[in-house]
Amino acid sequence: MELSALSHLPGADESRADSLLKEELSDFCRKIVVLDDDPTGIQTVHGIYVYTDWEEQTLLQAFEAQENMFFILTNSRSFSAAETEEVHRLIARRIDAAAKQTGKEYIVISRGDSTLRGHYPLETDTLRGALGGLTGTDFDGEILCPFFLEGGRYTIENVHYVKDGGTLIPAGDTEFAKDKTFGYHNSDLTAYIEEKSGGTVRREDCMAFSLEELRFGDIAALTGKLMSAGHYRHIIVNAADYTDIKIFCTALIRAMKQGKNFIVRSAAALPKILGGVPDQPLLGPSSLFPHPGRTGGLVIVGSHVHKTTSQLEDLMNSHQARTIHFMEFQVDAVFKGGLEAEASRILASAESCLRAGKSVVIYTSRQLLIPEGADKDAILAASVSISDALTSIVSRLTVKPRFILAKGGITSSDVGTKGLSVKKALVMGQIKKGIPVWLTGPESKFPDTPYIIFPGNVGDTHTLREIVEELS
Structure with a gap:
């Protein structure tokens, strides 16, 4: 239709x-x-x-x-x-x-x-x-x-x-x-x-x-x-x-x-x-960053749907890409017992870039080679293990990013609850249609940080790039 x-x-x-x-x-x-x-x-x-x-x-x-x-x-x-x-x-x-x-x-x-x-x-x-x-x-x-x-x-x-x-x-x-x-x-x-x-x-x-x-x-x-x-x-x-x-x-x-x-x-x-929630304008940098910051932003891309992959490719091919450090997280390490080492490799490089004021994009490799005969629960368990490893990067960070963006449902939940230890967050609004922003609470790892939750199946090809360009 x-x-x-x-x-x-x-x-x-x-x-x-x-x-x-x-x-x-x-x-x-x-x-x-x-x-x-x-x-x-x-x-x-x-x-x-x-x-x-x-x-x-x-x-x-x-x-x-x-x-x-x-x-x-x-x-x-x-x-x-x-x-x-x-x-x-x-x-x-x-x-x-x-x-x-x-x-x-x-x-x-x-x-x-x-x-x-x-x-x-x-x-x-x-x-x-x-x-x-x-x-x-x-x-x-x-x-x-x-x-x-x-x-x-x-x-x-x-x-x-x-x-x-x-x-x-x-x-x-x-x-x-x-x-x-x-x-x-x-x-x-x-x-x-x-x-x-x-x-x-x-x-x-x-x-x-x-x-x-x-x-x-x-x-x-x-x-x-x-x-x-x-x-x-x-x-x-x-x-x-x-x-x-x-x-x-x-x-x-x-x-x-x-x-x-x-x-x-x-x-x-x-x-x-x-709930009778009225409309409000989309959030901009002035709403998200009332105080200037010097560190870079952190973007974590976990979703594997086609739309997310297209959005990631658009960001990587953009003019903005020259100012961003991209790191590929090898998801097949889940079947080789190497997730912890992979997370440590990513963490060291990410911290150095963030501290220097450069934004970082960590993305999972786009294809997971599933062993033959794996059932639904095994596939789900592998996805959870990969998300846990990504989350551990956030929980081990010593540099507070200017903003954090997570792409994908499981990924964004684990980053928020396990990585950032958020117990209660205020929904500030949306930065783009269908893309909400939390303000992390005082109990969290990085209080008062804009946390952008970007669903894997939302937006068009350019949406991720537009957000990163606007906030970087």
Whole structure:
């Protein structure tokens, strides 16, 4: 489908959607708890805190805070299925305990990848069972909404698309669907749910909110449709514009006020709207660096998707490349027992360059030669080991970089939590569409440092180069 086809969709009344949503949010008092399976789910928000652990005291602090929404970085996309289930049961118990202690109602959003990768439906099914057992009620439905405008992800007639240049490609036909750990075949979300559930949910049993319904904007009818859901109905939200999400969230809030309970599986767009987070301009150097610094910036590229490789090549071939020190981290060392030596080699050179005021780009070699017969868990374990080695470079640094940028989900999570030891970070906003920035907390290795979290599947060919040029 050509991108121009979006212009032929029914029109959306944005001002009316804004007015209706604002009215419903004015007395919506549920705490919004977003469980993020990697650090990129904050790519639409600002002024929100991210917590990197789920200790009882941490969650109590988050529930007591004045903000109506907070994120918990689980990084579960790097977990095995068994570990994911165990962690989500534990988090569910602690969320419910904190809510009861503070006397607050809540809704849980499982923030997943906009290209449909991740432990789905394991995470939402686990939350349903654990939270349902704690509260004594079942959930009326699970809402699936992978729309993410900033990344070019649209759902039209139940088919989820990924923007590539001027073309919308069905998600099942992209490289993301061929993921060795989280691959899938179906782009139609009803069929995707049936596929990922192993057939326990039939596609014909799913409920869908079409673009026509949402853009017609009959809130009473939309709310009534949600009120009719029960027995954990699977609900798909079509969306091609933020207005569609605003109308749906208006109906969702009304339904929740009337006693309905849902678990949400969404990309980054829906939490922003449900949380009432306003738009703000993209961040620039003056916002990120209130004080001058003399050290260079550190860029770590771990993602191996084609888009990331193209972005890295564009940076390496740019005029700016003459002022940057590039180092290739040999990932095949993972199968030869040499990751520690490889990390030490990179560290020594990086420290010297950073201290001299030169920015450094550390990138993993673009191909991992997987041994024949390796299963999904072995491949995931190798990826985690490589990320741990990259992270150790950050944790062993003695020079504070002017900024840090990490490319890729697992990489950016490990750099933030293990390398920088961040426990609580403020989301400053975005430096480019869909590319968020943390301000590291006082407990971290390098306090008050802008940490740029660059998803592997976001941006165009020139985005990485533009960021590095702007900040160097």
